[in-house]
Amino acid sequence: MDDERDQTLMRRALAQAEAALTKRQAPFGAVVVDRSGEVLGEGHNTVRADRDPSAHGEVVAIRAALRRLESGRLPPGTTLYTSCEPCLMCAVVIAQLGIGRVVYAARGTDVPGAKRLLDADLSQAAPWVNAEPGWTPIELRGDLLREEALRSLAAFDWG
Numbered sequence: 001m002d003d004e005r006d007q008t009l010m011r012r013a014l015a016q017a018e019a020a021l022t023k024r025q026a027p028f029g030a031v032v033v034d035r036s037g038e039v040l041g042e043g044h045n046t047v048r049a050d051r052d053p054s055a056h057g058e059v060v061a062i063r064a065a066l067r068r069l070e071s072g073r074l075p076p077g078t079t080l081y082t083s084c085e086p087c088l089m090c091a092v093v094i095a096q097l098g099i100g101r102v103v104y105a106a107r108g109t110d111v112p113g114a115k116r117l118l119d120a121d122l123s124q125a126a127p128w129v130n131a132e133p134g135w136t137p138i139e140l141r142g143d144l145l146r147e148e149a150l151r152s153l154a155a156f157d158w159g
């Protein structure tokens with residue numbers, strides 16, 4: 001996957017995080033793209049607005065993609081770009097759907113006050129998935145434009 005495309009699509013995920021900030025939502029954004037880089041769905045965290053604890057940016061973007069696709073499933077070769085490393089809840093969704101590549105900016109440990117189940121995020125869960133037959137291996141690229149994601153995280157009132 002070429003670096004320029006990764007950067008462009010990560011900027012789009014970061015723009016979603018910024019859009020969340022302006023709506024007083026937690027600054028997490030995500031974009032789902034197919035093999036060719038076409039955007040299938042995007043969105044940002046709406047946990048507070050929707051009073052939906054599962055409405056993480058990744059889940060919102062994946063829901064948008066699945067609703068748009070007639071097959072109701074993500075095509076092979078799907079990549080998820082997210083402004084922050086996916087948590088374990090999102091990791092389950094990613095693994096169940098067979099998303100084979102995830103690119104993230106900030107790390108899970110960068111989130112102020114984050115409560116991380118099993119002290120883990122996707123980078124701890126992916127090796128288990130990748131060693132398990134019958135699951136789609138997950139290729140990870142972390143820390144892409146991390147500094148920009150950190151700025152959004154710092155701008156949010158976590159209280």
Ligand SMILES: [Zn+2]
Pocket residue numbers: 056058086087088089090091
């Ligand atoms: Zn999550």
